[in-house]
Amino acid sequence: MFAYRHHFHAGNFADVFKHALLSQLILSLQKKERPFVYVDTHAGIGHYDLTHPWAIKNKEFIQGVGRIFGCIDYPPDIGPYLEILNQNNESEALLKYPGSPVIAKNLLREQDRLVLNEFNSSDAEQLRLLSKGWLRTEIRHEDGFKLTKSVLPPRERRGLIFIDPSYDRSGEFERVASAVEIGLRKFATGVYAIWYPVMSESVTLDFIQRVKIYRGQSLLRSEIHLSQALFPGLMSACGLLIVNPPFQFELVAKTIGSWLLDKFDSSHNGRLVNQIID
Numbered sequence: 193m194f195a196y197r198h199h200f201h202a203g204n205f206a207d208v209f210k211h212a213l214l215s216q217l218i219l220s221l222q223k224k225e226r227p228f229v230y231v232d233t234h235a236g237i238g239h240y241d242l243t244h245p246w247a248i249k250n251k252e253f254i255q256g257v258g259r260i261f262g263c264i265d266y267p268p269d270i271g272p273y274l275e276i277l278n279q280n281n282e283s284e285a286l287l288k289y290p291g292s293p294v295i296a297k298n299l300l301r302e303q304d305r306l307v308l309n310e311f312n313s314s315d316a317e318q319l320r321l322l323s324k325g326w327l328r329t330e331i332r333h334e335d336g337f338k339l340t341k342s343v344l345p346p347r348e349r350r351g352l353i354f355i356d357p358s359y360d361r362s363g364e365f366e367r368v369a370s371a372v373e374i375g376l377r378k379f380a381t382g383v384y385a386i387w388y389p390v391m392s393e394s395v396t397l398d399f400i401q402r403v404k405i406y407r408g409q410s411l412l413r414s415e416i417h418l419s420q421a422l423f424p425g426l427m428s429a430c431g432l433l434i435v436n437p438p439f440q441f442e443l444v445a446k447t448i449g450s451w452l453l454d455k456f457d458s459s460h461n462g463r464l465v466n467q468i469i470d
């Protein structure tokens with residue numbers, strides 16, 4: 193049933209883009225003392241061994257995180273993500289890649305809480321083992337698209353819901369949109385961050401239209417487009433659609449995106465999209 197294994201792609205340019213923005217989204221929510229919940233609907237195994245045969249099959253990470261690991265000339269907004277990367281690689285060699293659960297756990301304050309969900313049984317078991325001993329962390333093993341119904345609204349009344357499916361089956365854009373719609377009806381003030389591959393402008397616009405259900409609901413469409421795919425047959429562009437983005441988050445997204453684009457696309461023919469949709 194689950195053919196997709198994130199280990200093959202861990203640390204590629206799309207992971208770096210999404211995780212650098214995710215780190216800043218978490219930090220934005222932490223500007224207030226009040227607690228919040230981080231909900232990861234498609235959490236994966238949590239962290240990735242880059243010497244594993246699946247990671248070295250195509251070595252996607254070399255053209256992704258490999259291009260920024262050890263850099264010293266970075267803007268402050270990407271600092272927290274790079275720090276987590278360094279904490280997960282004790283030596284100077286790049287051997288491990290932290291997934292979204294580890295990133296969130298590294299940034300967790302004592303008043304915050306994590307809900308991490310993974311539907312693939314063996315991946316969920318690895319996540320459970322990894323997170324043993326993590327405080328204020330709940331691991332779930334259910335269909336992530338149903339999570340907005342089962343866990344929202346959170347008791348904290350503040351939350352970041354990260355939706356990061358594999359898009360390896362048809363209908364996933366529609367399933368994401370309906371999960372967000374259910375979430376917004378139960379928890380209208382939550383911040384929802386949805387990662388997506390850019391297939392075409394019309395697919396993206398159709399997706400945005402499905403997610404935008406309320407008049408006045410604010411969205412940030414943040415995308416990175418490389419001038420060409422780094423690997424034949426793989427995507428060259430991806431985005432994060434953020435519902436209820438933190439104040440001026442588009443500036444953070446632009447700073448991070450510009451720095452990453454420069455590292456990933458030496459032709460300088462790539463581009464960013466940072467568009468607020470009101």
Ligand SMILES: C[S@@+](CC[C@H](N)C(=O)[O-])C[C@H]1O[C@@H](n2cnc3c(N)ncnc32)[C@H](O)[C@@H]1O
Pocket residue numbers: 194196198232233234235236237238290291292293309310311312315334335336337356357358
């Ligand atoms: C792109 S990966 C997640 C990566 C992770 N969020 C990260 O950033 O480190 C997508 C994950 O969703 C899992 N998955 C697939 N279908 C799912 C479903 N219906 N509900 C929850 N998880 C699912 C896959 O097994 C895979 O681990």
